[in-house]
Amino acid sequence: MLTEKEIKALKGLEKNKKYFDAHGLYIEVTPKSRKYWRYKYRFKKKEKRISLGVYPQISLKEARLKRNDAAAILAEGKDPALFFSKGRKAEVVSSEHNTFYTVSREWFQKNETRWSASHAKDVKARLEKNVYPFIGDIPVEEIQPIDVLNALRKVEARGSHEVAHRTLGICGMVFRYAVAACMVKSDPCRDLKGALTPPKKGNYAAITDHKEIGALMRSIFGYNHTKLIKCATLFSAYTFCRQKEIRNAKWSEIDFKEAIWVIPGEKMKMKLDHIVPLSRQCLEILEQMAPISKHCSEFIFPSIRTNSRPISDGSVNIALRSMGYSKEQMTAHGFRAMASTRLYEMNRYRGEVIERQLAHTERNKVKAAYNRAEYFEERKAMMQEWADYLDAAAKEF
Incomplete structure (x- = not known):
């Protein structure tokens, strides 16, 4: 017979290993050292088994009591599986057929x-890295x-709070599917509301984690609803200009020969002209936009309804929402914080270079006007490297 001391010392091997106690009770240890109580018995000449819980949540003493309860039901000529599965139809109740992995794959x-x-690639990657192990x-x-x-705490330990929240959302969808399929009675994720550390918030939510940036860019590249909005979203990511500036960008402001976008001062927050070097991307x-709008509108990204106005101020945000990003995770304005954070972390460009490209002007506007x-x-060089970085991040994972 097993003892508590022996059970605590059990470690995972290459394959699942069973350790028997007595009268059909045994504990099964997985390669990851998870320990499951099982009760094996015969009913109508068929060998069957049921799950009695997970150790240490269920102690040796509690497992033996459950085993005794099951044996008593069996002695009455009834199948313990029907009792322990609370009436679910099951010819053979084998919990291993309904592991989180198998259920999530079915849901996927x-x-x-x-x-x-x-999006499918990102969901699969989050499950494989953050949940299955x-x-x-x-x-x-x-x-x-x-x-x-x-x-999820292990995800948070990496500083990836946004990833933790998104992974929790995926787990919740899997469990709700399991509820609908009568595999479980309730979703355990619903009790975790408020348990995770909220993502860092500034005035606007922004993704700054390297892997999440890659996932975001893949989502944008895969966006197929409206080419105009997709291009505006990519332009936002590559230039990290303010949305008002991007929405109102005009063909007349583009110098293709010099590969620059000169934004007139009246459009800028600080009322000063601003030059944006244009990357190859x-x-x-x-x-791509030229055949769509250059011949019929002064705006690079015109409204879908009329060429006389630019796209609405919520267009890029709506696209992000349709990709699955909530307003607490990413906003159109968040591309600025994303670029600022990562460029500083790269430690390749001086702060004043980054701030100048962000159009964070000097207090002395007279001096700044000449700069x-x-x-x-x-x-x-920085703008080209930033665009290349975004493209590379999208292909990395």
Whole structure:
């Protein structure tokens, strides 16, 4: 017979290993050292088994009591599986068929066809990296809120608070599917509201984690609703200008020969002319937009309803929402914070170069008025490197 001391010392091997106690009770240890209580018995000449819980939540003493309860039901000529599964139809109740991994894969396959390829890839990657290693082999009916929280705490430990929240949302959808399929009675994720650290917030939500930036760019590249809005969103990411400036950008402001965008002072927050060096990627976007708007509108990104006005101020935000990003995770204005944070972390460009490109003007406007092209060569190199960085991040994971 087993002892508590022996059970605590059990470690995972290459394959699942069973350790028997007595009268059909045994504990099964997975390669990740998860420990499950099982009761094996015969009913109508068929060998069956049921799950009695997870150790240490269920102690040796409690497991033996549950085993005794099941044995008593069996002695009455009834199948313990029907009692322990609380009336669910089951010829054989084997919790291993309903692990989080198998249930999530079933949920994924049923939804994959309605997602973009990039979104499906991101969902799969989040599950494989952040969830499966910790609760993937646990039957869904045995997973408690603390099991999910412990997995997400490891994501938070990397500083990826936004990823943790998005992963929690995915887990919730999996469990709600399990509820609908009568595999579990309730979603354990619903009890985790407020348990995670909120993502850092400034005036506008922004993604700044390297891996999440890659995921964001993949989502934008995979956006296929409106080419005009997709181009405006990419232009926002590459130039990190304010949305008002991008929305009102005109063809007359683009110098293709010099590869620059000169924004007149009256459009700028600080009322000073601003030069934006255009990366190769930005020029490609303009080439894509030319046949759409250059011949019929002064605006690069005109309204879908009329060429006499630019796109609405919520267009890029609406696109981000349709990609699955909430307003607490990413906003159109957040591209500025994303670029500022990552460029400073790269430690390749001086702060004044970054601030100049962000159009954070000096307090002395008289002096600043003469500096619209200040640090231009450095800014030009930086803008191309930033665009290349975004493209590379999208392909990295």
